[in-house]
Amino acid sequence: MKTLQKFCAATALAVTALPTMAADVTVEIQNITQGLYFTPIAAVAHTPDTSLFEVGEMASAEIQEMAEGGSLAGITTVATAIGADMLAEPTAGPLAPTEKVAGTFMTTDGNSVLSVVAMILPSNDGFIGLDNWEIPTEVGTYTIYLNAYDAGTEANDELVGSGEPGMPGMPAPPFLTLGTGGSGVASTEANATVHIHPGNIGDDSLTDGASDVTNSIHRWLNPVAKVTVTVN
Amino acid sequence: MLNQFKNKPFRSALLLALPLAISACSDDVREVEVPVEVIVEVPAPEPVPVDVSYEITVTNLTKGQPVSPIAAVLHTDDDSIFTVGEVASVELEQLAESGMSEGMLSLGMTSASGTGPILPGENETVTITIQDVTDANLSITAMLGNTNDAFTGLNALDLSTLEVGDTWSGVGRAYDAGTEVNSESAETVPGPAAGGEGYNPNRTDTGYVAMHPGVVSSDDGLSTSVLTVDHKFDNPTVSIVVTRTE
Numbered sequence: 001m002k003t004l005q006k007f008c009a010a011t012a013l014a015v016t017a018l019p020t021m022a023a024d025v026t027v028e029i030q031n032i033t034q035g036l037y038f039t040p041i042a043a044v045a046h047t048p049d050t051s052l053f054e055v056g057e058m059a060s061a062e063i064q065e066m067a068e069g070g071s072l073a074g075i076t077t078v079a080t081a082i083g084a085d086m087l088a089e090p091t092a093g094p095l096a097p098t099e100k101v102a103g104t105f106m107t108t109d110g111n112s113v114l115s116v117v118a119m120i121l122p123s124n125d126g127f128i129g130l131d132n133w134e135i136p137t138e139v140g141t142y143t144i145y146l147n148a149y150d151a152g153t154e155a156n157d158e159l160v161g162s163g164e165p166g167m168p169g170m171p172a173p174p175f176l177t178l179g180t181g182g183s184g185v186a187s188t189e190a191n192a193t194v195h196i197h198p199g200n201i202g203d204d205s206l207t208d209g210a211s212d213v214t215n216s217i218h219r220w221l222n223p224v225a226k227v228t229v230t231v232n
Numbered sequence: 233m234l235n236q237f238k239n240k241p242f243r244s245a246l247l248l249a250l251p252l253a254i255s256a257c258s259d260d261v262r263e264v265e266v267p268v269e270v271i272v273e274v275p276a277p278e279p280v281p282v283d284v285s286y287e288i289t290v291t292n293l294t295k296g297q298p299v300s301p302i303a304a305v306l307h308t309d310d311d312s313i314f315t316v317g318e319v320a321s322v323e324l325e326q327l328a329e330s331g332m333s334e335g336m337l338s339l340g341m342t343s344a345s346g347t348g349p350i351l352p353g354e355n356e357t358v359t360i361t362i363q364d365v366t367d368a369n370l371s372i373t374a375m376l377g378n379t380n381d382a383f384t385g386l387n388a389l390d391l392s393t394l395e396v397g398d399t400w401s402g403v404g405r406a407y408d409a410g411t412e413v414n415s416e417s418a419e420t421v422p423g424p425a426a427g428g429e430g431y432n433p434n435r436t437d438t439g440y441v442a443m444h445p446g447v448v449s450s451d452d453g454l455s456t457s458v459l460t461v462d463h464k465f466d467n468p469t470v471s472i473v474v475t476r477t478e
Contacts, residue, residue, distance in 0.1 A: 032316050034408050034442035098317030098440050199446075203453050215453050216414050219445040221406065221467050226316070 022109050023135060024232040027087055028102035029116060031095045032145075033224050035217040037175065038095040038128060039070030041118040043103065045111040046084035051132050052115045055194050059151040061165070063117070063194070067127040067151035069163030069171055070119040085111050094121065094175060104232070107135065116146065116227060120220075122170050122178060122213050124158065125151040126197045128225045141230045145223035150189075150197040157184040158200060158211035170212070178213060179206035196222070281363040286391070289473045290346070290372065290404075291355035296462040298423055299350040299384065299470060300331030300375040304360050306368040307340030307388075313371035314387060320409040320441050322433075324373065328383040328409035330422055330430025331375040341368065349377065350470075359477070367392035370474060372404065377423030378459060380416065381409040381437065382444045384469040391476070399475040403468030406444035413437045416447055416457035426458045443467075 027043045044052065052075065053063050062074030072090040079086040087103040095101055095118070113132040120126035129149040136142060150156070154168065159182050161169010172178050185201050202215030292299045305313055313336070314324050323335030337343040344360035362368060373385040384404040394400060412420065413436045422430040448454035451461040 030317065032443045034410070034438060034445050097438065098442050100317070201453070202448075204448075204455055209453075215448045216416070217445070219448065221444065221446045223405075223443070223467070 021137070023107045023137070024104065025107055025114075025135060026102060026104040026230040026232060027114070027116070028100055028228040028230075029095070029118075030100040030226045030228075031097055031224070032226050033097055033220050035097055036220055036224065037097070037121040038225070039066075039119040039121065040072060040088060040090050040092045041095065041101060041116060041128075042066075042072050042075045042079070043087040044075070044079050044084045044115045045086075045105065045107040045135065046079070046082055046113060046115065047110050048113045048132060048134070050082045050084075052078070052117055053129060053131060053149070053194050055131070055149070055196075057193055059153050059194050063127075064125070064151055064153040065165045066117055067119055067125040068154055068165050068167075070121070075117065083108065083111070094173070096175075114229065116225075120148055120197075120224065121173065122158075122176050122218055123197070123200060124156045124170050125154040127151060129194075130227060135229065136231055139231050141228060144227040144229065146225040146227060147222040148197040148199075148220060148224045150191075150195050152189055152192045152194055155189045156186045156198070156200075158182065158186075158202065158213050159184055160212045179203075179209070180212060181208045182212040183208075183210050185210045283361050283363055283478050284366050285359055285361040285476070285478045286370065286394075287357055287359050287475045287477050288344070288370075288372065289355055289357040290350060290374070291471045292350045292352050292469075293403075293471055294352050294376070294465045294469050296352055296378065296425075297465050297469065298352070298377040300327070300377055301333055301346035301348055302350070302356070302358065302372055302374040302385075303327060303333035303336035303343060303345060304358055304370065304372045305336065305340035305343045306360060306362050306365070306370055306391075309369065311340055311369075312388070313339060313373065314407070314441050316407070316441050316443065318441060319439060320411050324383070324441070325381070325409055325411040325433075325435070326431045327373055328375055328381040329412050329432065331377060332431060333373075336373050340371070341365065346374070350374075372472065374470075376406060376465065376469065378421055378425040378463045379423070379444075379447055380414050380420055381412040382406050382447075383409060386472055389474065391474075394474070394476045396476050396478060399473060401471070401473050404470040404472055405467040406446070406465060406469045408437070408442050408444040410438040410440045410442060411435045414445070414447070416449070416454055416459045418458040421458055425460075425463055428458075
């Protein structure tokens with residue numbers, strides 16, 4: 001098990017009288033899929049009046065960057081700007097099927113909700129998401145199952161391509177076995193807001209067909225991740 | 233506790249006079265009486281076992297996946313019936329590849345079996361009874377018949393807070409045993425859609441239990457698949473209602 005590195009957004013933490021007390025929280029995230037990988041995960045405790053993403057709204061540039069290429073640079077900047085506490089290990093390797101990662105942080109007064117994001121591989125702009133989950137004040141262990149979301153920022157062509165935001169295609173890291181020569185599943189994104197991901201289509205050819213992903217390996221059903229939160 | 237002494241055996245010392253034959257030599261036999269102290273354990277009255285029973289109703293929510301006869305198991309925290317990310321037991325492999333539940337039913341403290349497959353839209357209620365244990369975990373497993381190695385069920389539901397008359401309602405999702413690759417071929421899917429092979433001890437898939445990715449089917453682009461759109465499923469696959477009846 002890897003330990004998430006702790007980022008302390010200390011600069012933004014002015015001492016203000018907020019109703020929620022600091023909490024010692026352990027967050028464990030498990031990839032429960034059979035054939036997908038997750039890019040390094042960000043677990044962010046923040047105030048309830050902010051959010052990393054909202055279903056039905058346009059994704060931020062930072063979410064787009066995370067969902068299309070796995071980068072946490074923008075999310076880290078946002079987390080600092082909103083005075084969030086963040087658990088992340090941006091340089092970690094991918095979280096392989098059924099692997100877990102965990103970390104513990106002391107949340108700051110007022111940072112009473114938890115959000116979690118990481119890109120799903122292979123996908124064009126799929127990500128696992130937890131949006132403003134209220135951290136219980138009672139000591140105990142809590143389990144949350146996450147769905148796969150589509151950032152709505154890129155057409156799901158399912159072709160090997162780019163992980164740069166705004167560029168078509170999927171990033172193709174070497175640990176994925178992907179095909180080539182696909183003709184493209186979709187050329188447009190009909191819903192430009194964050195929505196539940198329709199799933200990969202894939203095909204059963206590594207050399208042609210519509211998709212460069214494999215339909216018997218790279219599809220999924222929700223949920224795709226299990227988050228275990230322990231309030232210590 | 234009032235009855236704590238009932239569980240302790242009473243000890244009584246009895247003096248018994250036993251005739252002993254002591255042989256000194258071949259023609260000189262005397263009988264003497266030797267007092268011997270014998271400890272006799274008188275068993276305490278056994279406390280009357282109290283039945284703890286649960287009614288479990290499983291409903292098949294899928295379009296076209298028969299659910300094999302369910303294996304319901306009551307077990308302790310230390311027994312894991314299945315764990316996402318870990319290697320499936322042989323008992324689970326047998327259930328997930330063929331629907332044979334004998335192995336799964338042998339696990340845990342006690343178990344109960346369904347009487348037959350639960351067809352789409354149908355349900356079955358089984359009763360499971362254990363004596364004196366009110367904090368067991370309940371796990372349920374059953375194969376989705378028209379797949380290679382998919383199973384549904386419930387993983388270690390903590391029953392300790394369920395009082396008599398209480399009901400827990402939930403759902404079961406689809407898991408993949410990770411023991412047989414999802415070829416969906418006629419030769420490897422045992423359900424009525426194919427009639428292929430059931431359990432095969434060779435392991436040909438990822439090796440670990442995970443959430444099932446769903447069946448692709450021939451209608452949706454897997455040329456080797458004997459399955460059609462009729463066999464596709466999504467989560468949840470079953471609903472589960474557990475009522476403690478005594």
